[in-house]
Amino acid sequence: MSGASSSLRAAFSHCVQQVRNYDYHHYLCLLELPSELRKTAFALRAFNVETSKAMDIASDPRIGLMRLVWWKEAIDKIYVRKQIEHPVAQALASVLSENKISKGWLKRSVEARINDANREISDIPEKIEDLEKYAEDTVSTLLYTTLQAGGIKSTAADHAASHIGKASGLLLLLKSLPYHASRNRHFSYIPAEVAANHGLLVKEGGRSEIHLDSREGLCDAVFEMASVANVHLLKARELSGAVPIEARPVLLESVPAQVLLDSLNRVQFDVFDPRLARGVLGVSPLWYHVKLKWYSWRGKY
Numbered sequence: 350m351s352g353a354s355s356s357l358r359a360a361f362s363h364c365v366q367q368v369r370n371y372d373y374h375h376y377l378c379l380l381e382l383p384s385e386l387r388k389t390a391f392a393l394r395a396f397n398v399e400t401s402k403a404m405d406i407a408s409d410p411r412i413g414l415m416r417l418v419w420w421k422e423a424i425d426k427i428y429v430r431k432q433i434e435h436p437v438a439q440a441l442a443s444v445l446s447e448n449k450i451s452k453g454w455l456k457r458s459v460e461a462r463i464n465d466a467n468r469e470i471s472d473i474p475e476k477i478e479d480l481e482k483y484a485e486d487t488v489s490t491l492l493y494t495t496l497q498a499g500g501i502k503s504t505a506a507d508h509a510a511s512h513i514g515k516a517s518g519l520l521l522l523l524k525s526l527p528y529h530a531s532r533n534r535h536f537s538y539i540p541a542e543v544a545a546n547h548g549l550l551v552k553e554g555g556r557s558e559i560h561l562d563s564r565e566g567l568c569d570a571v572f573e574m575a576s577v578a579n580v581h582l583l584k585a586r587e588l589s590g591a592v593p594i595e596a597r598p599v600l601l602e603s604v605p606a607q608v609l610l611d612s613l614n615r616v617q618f619d620v621f622d623p624r625l626a627r628g629v630l631g632v633s634p635l636w637y638h639v640k641l642k643w644y645s646w647r648g649k650y
Contacts, residue, residue, distance in 0.1 A: 357443055361388060363436035364395035371398045374605040374629050377638065381645040382598050389448055389498040390599075392440040396420075396455070397491055399437050400462050414466045421459045428452050448498040454490040461486035471556050474540045477519075477577055484518020485511060495599050505591035509600055509650075512588075516581035517606040523571055523578075524609060524630075526620045530561075543570050564619070571618040579610055589650065600650035604641050608632055 368391055369376045379390045400420050407413030423433055427442045444450070461483055474480055492510035496503075522538045529538060537559075544550040544559045547566040551558050561567055585603055592600065612631030616622035629637040644650060 357439060360436040360439040360443070361391065364391045364440045367395045367398050367437070371402060374608075374637065375602060377629075377641055378601045378605065381601055381641065383499075383595075386495070386499045386599075389444040389450075390495050392437070392444045393450075393491055393494050393498070395437045396441055397458070397487075400459055401487070403462070404466050410466065414463065417459060417463045417466060421456065421463065424452060424455050424459065444498065450494050450497050454494050454497075458487050458490045468537065471558065473537055473544070473557055473559065476542050477540045477574060480519060480522060480538065480540060480574075481515045481577070484515045484522070488518040488521075489514025492599060492602065496596060499595065499599065501593060501596045501599070503591075503593050503596055505588045506593060506596035506600070509585040509588045509592055509596075512581040512585035513600055513603045513606065513650075516578040516585070516610075517602060519574055519578040519581075520606055520609045520613070523574055523613065523620055524625060526571075539570055539574070543573050546570070546573065564621075567620070568618045571613065571620055575610060575613055575618060578606065582607060582610070586650070592650075594648060597648055597650050598645065601641065601645060603650045604644050605630055605637075608637060608640065 365376075368379065372394060375394060379387060379394060382390050400417060403416040403420070404410065404413035407416065423435070423438050426433055427438060427445055430442070430446075433439065433442070465483060474483075489511045492514055493507065496506055496510060526538060539549065539559055541550055541557055541559075547569045548563055549559050549561065549566050549570060551560045582603055585600070589597075609630045612625055613620070615631070616624055625631045628634050632640075
């Protein structure tokens with residue numbers, strides 16, 4: 350028994366370290382959660398880290414895709430209580446045995462990443478709504494499951510979580526554009542409709558590609574997408590009066606989204622500006638800590 354307990358402690362420690370290493374701004378958000386919810390939130394967020402970086406760390410896209418399929422199958426195994434020798438899976442199995450968390454939300458997040466991984470380089474999303482759906486499937490679902498784990502049943506909280514997830518997902522996709530460009534993804538996270546609005550869409554050989562001949566055009570496209578994210582944050586905060594107090598720490602993830610939006614604004618929405626890579630989402634770690642603590646202390650998001 351002590352051996353199993355020690356193994357489980359090591360699994361949760363691994364989850365915390367993974368989130369700290371790969372998702373630091375959200376790691377700090379999770380520290381503001383009530384202690385009884387923190388363990389579950391770290392396991393869920395570590396699961397997200399595993400699936401979100403699967404394609405990035407793979408030497409071959411096929412290996413990354415196999416990893417995502419492995420996680421999809423792992424979810425099924427966890428729900429029928431099959432043991433899996435992986436620390437994040439072990440931690441996830443533990444929290445799922447203690448909390449009522451919908452299997453559908455977890456499967457939905459992995460399936461969204463599998464569908465994204467299966468896209469061809471030249472397969473550009475048509476509309477920004479396509480990216481909003483991807484953001485909801487991969488980011489909002491994390492908030493839904495955390496609310497579920499906390500036993501929080503609130504339509505207003507769910508709606509706010511949906512908006513925050515969409516905003517966060519869109520903004521993180523924007524921040525990652527230079528990285529994806531370096532991997533020859535041809536800016537596949539700029540929708541064709543938005544690219545066309547700013548002279549970035551070029552049709553060659555019967556297919557559409559996004560060209561970055563105009564840095565101004567790119568900044569304008571980023572501004573258009575960031576504006577959609579801003580609307581989602583505003584809608585989430587409009588719901589704050591109806592959101593239960595116990596749900597608000599979960600929704601603190603609006604803070605890093607707002608910080609990133611403000612950082613983009615400071616660099617005139619130029620995602621290649623090196624200032625975006627400094628500190629935490631473009632601001633000093635101290636300032637980020639203070640801002641997050643202020644919202645947490647005030648019971649706001």
